[in-house]
Amino acid sequence: MAQNGNRRPPLVADKRYAKPQKTRKKPTKGPSGKPPRKTRKSAKRKPRRNLPLILALPIGLVRWVFRIVFRLGFVTAIIAVLGLGAAVWYTSTTIPPLNQLVDGRAKGSVTMLDRYGNTYAWRGNQFGGLVTAETVSPHLKNAVVATEDRRFYRHFGVSPRGIASAIRINMAEGRGPLEGHGGSTITQQTAKLLCLGTPYDSSSGMTEAEYEADCRRSSLARKAKEAIYAMALELKFSKDDILTIYLNRAYFGGGSYGAEAAAGRYYGISSAELSPAESATLAGLLTAPSTYSPTSSMDRSWARALTVLKLMEQQGYLSEADAEYSRANPAQLSEAAERKAGGYFADWVMGEGPSFLTRDTTEDVIIKTTFDQKIQTAAEEALAHIFETKVSEGSEAQAAIVVMSADGAVRAMVGGRKTKVSGAFNRATQAMRQTGSAFKPFIYAAALDLGWSYADVIVDEPITINVPGSGPWSPQNYTRKYYGPVTLTTALQNSLNIPAVKLSEDVGRENVRTVASYFGIESDLAAGPALALGVSETTLLQMTGAFAGILNGGSAVVPYGLTELSLLGESQPLMEQEGGIGKRVIQTAANEQLVYMMNQVIEAGSGQRAKLSDREAAGKTGTTQSARDAWFVGFTADYVAGVWMGYDDNTPLKGVTGGGLPAEIWKEVMERVHADLPPRPLPMIRPEVAPVVVQDTPAETFNPGNIFNGGNNNNRPREDSLIGVIQNILGIN
Incomplete structure (x- = not known):
């Protein structure tokens, strides 16, 4: 077949179903020369359902308010955070360096050492020295964190969980949300200890106690300030620095501020040496120092310590074995802390020194004293023994004891039956009581110094003295009997009243008053004839000091307890x-006779119950009218001791005289005090023949110029005696 030159292209399968090409229109340009903007087709919307007007208006209003509040709240929150940050930053810039924060006491402390250099008492606010979180015992550090703030190393100064938990507990226990548990972290407690940066100012008119109470006050505003200050501390210091401040400023009871003072106060060791049991006990004090103090109640203290040990074990600070060992071996107080001895003595010494270095000191002071803990224990045990065995149960009678050396160094002092006290009424130094016949040795001292003898005779007989302004006065003996002629020794030995009055009148009351005051009786002495019977009031300390003057040979004595006062860390006192010991009061010869006469009081007179088993002693009994006061004051060659017994309200004692229970207490004290001392003789005359008592001589009419029958007296004072010198100066013959 012939090919046609005008042939069609062959059909292609791929293009069989191809869509026809569309020609793309070029966009037309607008007037400006630019293509017009492409419009987007809007999506079809569902028709909105309209709300009824009655609902639409309030909902719209709520939405509008919410948007306003949200925006304002957001802005406010940002401003608050920025303000809080600025407040925390600014507060941190006002906080002093660490070394200025560890000791915040407004007052200093006084530590008292006994005669051998051992600590026995503390007064004021104790601060044992700086410790750090690194130098303190790790057991104490862990105990404090476990007990006070288990999240201490994880929070930023404030624990919201802790605060919420505390509020929940307070509300559940029926208290206000800020009353009771505070939920405070250690940092917040440190802020409170620093009183939020406000130091104590004595010129503010606020006492230190009021200042501390104000620092502990809880209120919403105070809590807010506390939180800011706590966060400022966290910003300025590390956690261990904050713990260092806390461990140095926290109060552990017993006047101890800081861990070092507490370790020394309760255990006599450094805070670096504390065991887990000791650390748990100290950490337990932080909640309530007075309640859990081991010196107040060991049972309560240890029960609290067991809780702390459990917390330490639960938080991994103690192994099970270490915790079990600590529970089986409770912390033991030091000997000084356990005994709590010398409270009355320490209070007296604090009053004897200058107040700016004792009661009101702002420094840390060390006072060395004359105190002897062994003698103090002997006095306390003797007093307790007599009251337990000889006094009716429930009796409210009181007693006081003073023991001193011949030079006036006070070795022990008991101011009442409650011995473990501080700041209590001290009957040895504060109670002014009539002395009764315990005053009589000063009458005989005056007579002996004027030249009379222990063997001279005086007549015990009824007498009447006309007292100007009061009328006739007729003294009587305790037994209501009269014994005729008796020696001076017998008269003193049996505490006869009439011979004492007659002798006082003959010697001269002014001379008796002079001798008594020179021996140390500083109180006002009676001016009338009853002076001889001890109607004047004085303290047990003064009476014991006066008898010390008789022991030392007749020289005045000023009782003292402070031997050295120095600042902590200073070598120069x-x-x-x-x-x-002061000036001589009576001559040695007169004093030796007086000691012998007082020795006979114990050997054969009114004080026989005070007789010691292995050594010589001398003393004098004393009982006031209606037995309102009973005394025994006496001495050996080594020590002088005075005992007083009576009621604080002057109720008469029943069946008690100075030669009874007071003499027995005195004996119990001295037997214990001299247990390890060899016997030494008293400084007294030793007559080969006992003085003769003239029994058959008829009673004489009282004549102040003719009392004595000894024949060796001219009733004139020796010129070398103190009284003779005074009379020569005054021109008295």
Whole structure:
């Protein structure tokens, strides 16, 4: 077949179903020469369902308010965060350096050492020295964290969980949300200890106690400030620095501020040496120092410590074995803390030194004293023994004891039956009581110094003295009997009243008053004839000091307890006291006779119950009218001791005289005090023949110029005696 030149192209399968090509229109240009913008076809919307007007208006209003509140809240939150950050930053710039924050006491402390250099008492606010979180015992550090703030190393100063938990507990226990548990972290407690950066100012008119109470005050505003200050502390210091401040400023009871003071106060060791049991006990004090103090109640203290040990074990600070060992071996107080000895003595010494270095000191002071803990224990045990065995149960009678050396160095002091006290009424130094016949040795001292003898005779007989302004006065003996002629020794030995009055009148009351005051009786002495019977009031300390003057040979004595006062860390003392012996009051020969006469009081007279088993002693009994006061004051060659017994309200004692229970207490004290001392003789005359008592001589009419029958007296004072010198100066014959 012939091919046609005008042939069609062959059919192609791929193009069989191809869509016809569409020609693309070129966009027409607009007036500006640019192609017009392509419009997007809008999607078809479903028709909106219109709400009723009554619903649409409130819903719209709510939405509008919500948008406004949200925007304002967001802005406010940003401003609050920025403000809080600024407040925290600014507060952190006002916080002093670490070394200025560890000791925040407004007052200093006083530590008292006994005669051998051992600590026995503390006063004021104790601060044992700086410790850090690294130098303190790790057991104490762990105990504090486990007990006070287990999340201490994980929070930023404030624990929202802790606060929420505390509020829940307070509400459940019926308290206000901010009353009771505070949910405070250690950092917040540190902020509170720093009083939010406000130091104590004595010129503000607020006492230190009021200042501390204000620092502990809980209120919403105070809590907010506390939180800011806590976060500022976290910003400025490390966690261990904050713990260092806390461990140095926290109060552990007993006047101890800081871990070092507490370790020394309760255990006599450094805070670096504390065991787990000791650390748990100290950490337990932080909640309530007075309640859980081991010196107040060991049972309560250890029960709290067991809780702390359990927390330490649960939080991994103690192994099970270590915790079990600690529970089986409770912390033991040091000997000084356990005994709590010398409270009355320590209070007295605090009053004897200058107040700016004792009661009101702002420094840390060390006071060395004359105190002897062994003698103090002997006095306390003797008093307890007599009251337990000789006094009716429930009796409210009181007693006081003073023991001192011949130079006036006070070795022990008991101011009442409750011995473990501080700041209590001290009957040894504060109670002014009539002395009764315990005053009589000063009458005989005056007579002996004027030249009379222990063997001279005086007549015990009824007498009447006309007292100007009061009328006739007729003294009587305790027994209501009269014994005729008796020696001076017998008269003192049996505490006869009439011979004492007659002798006082003959010697001269002014001379008796002079001798008594020179021996150390500083109180006002009676001016009338009843002076001889001890109607004047004085303290047990003064009476014991006066008898110390008789022991030392007749020289005045000023009782003292402070021997050296220095500042902590200083080697040079600010004050020193070497002894209390003053000027001579009566001559040695007169004093030796007086000691012998007082020895006979114990050997054969009214004080026989005070007789010691292995050594000589001398003393004098004393009982006031209606037995409102009973005394025994006496001495050996080594120590002087005075005992007073009576009621605080002057109720008469029943069946008690100075030669009874007071003499027995005195004996119990001295037997214990001298247990390890060899016997030494008293400084007294030793007559080969006992003085003769003239029994058959008829009673004489009282004549102040003719009392004595000894024949060796001219009733004139010796010129070398103190009284003779005074009379020569005054021109008295």
